[in-house]
Amino acid sequence: MTDAVMLFAAGFGTRMGALTKDRPKPLIAVNGTPLIEHAMTFVRDLPSPRVAANAHYLSEQIVDHFAGSDVQVSVEAPNILDTGGGLKAALPLLKSDVTFTMNTDAVWDGPNPLQVLKSAWSEGMHALLLCVPKNQTIGHTGRGDIDILADGHAQWGTQTVFSGVQMIRTEIVSDTPQNVFSLKTVWEALEAKGALHAVAYPGRWCDVGHPDGISLAEAMLGSADV
Structure with a gap:
């Protein structure tokens, strides 16, 4: 089965302030490389992936x-369609029963997050979220989102932070009647x-959705090279 990947790149990047005045957030550079290309490094590691990206602001x-x-x-x-609506609109491009979705405002230090998900996926699943233990996050403020139970099920909680990467069955999205959700x-x-x-996720993850995240991500990547 061909891997399908949806890259979310349509947002306004308002938390980035002046940095997104003349460019969309996914094209802001970390270590000289646009954020969306940090994501593409992992995508290209998959065998012959089918890839779509959405765009709205400075599309x-x-x-x-x-x-x-x-x-x-x-x-x-x-109009912008939000994450669910954006994925639903892109499904004809992805042509897959299961797809990865990936936010493009984070940098990673560790194994390929898509491969981590792929190894944990089983046919009985509907959606599998990749989450980062709070002490392995950088640049994230506030509480966590998800508690991971011993059997792999997830419930809302505080122990881990959703990384912005998941696998999901596309029929759940295509069957949603709304187009913006x-x-x-x-x-x-x-x-x-x-x-x-x-x-x-067993490695580190840096949120680059705000200006301070750029230097934090560059410091994280620098320490990873030591």
Whole structure:
């Protein structure tokens, strides 16, 4: 089965302040490399993946970035569709029963997060979230999101932080009647019936959704090279 990956790149990046005045957040550089290319490093490690990215804010820059590549861009216009709606709109490009989704505002120090998910996935799952224990997060403030139970099921809690990466069955999204919705509504429905799963990431993860995250990520990557 061909791996499918959805990269979320449509947001406004308001937490980045002036840094996103003239560019979308996924094109902000960490260690000289755009955030979205940090994500693509892991995507390219998969065998012949089918990849889509969504775009809305300054969408032409995302389109230009991937021009001439195998990455297909789903431009959301005139309105942004949120994560669930964005994935639903891109499903014809992904052409898969199961897909990865990946936020593009984080940097990783450890194994390929997509491979960690792929190794933990089983056919009975509906959605598998990749979560990071709080003491392995950098640049994240506040409490955690998810508690991972001994059997791999997930429930809302405080022990780990959702990393922005998951595997999900696409029929759950395509069957949602709305065209603008958050994936959190899908997870809430699954969690309520005990059908949401999660796995812990064994490395470090840095949130680069805010300006301070850039230097924190560069410091993390620098220490990883030592």
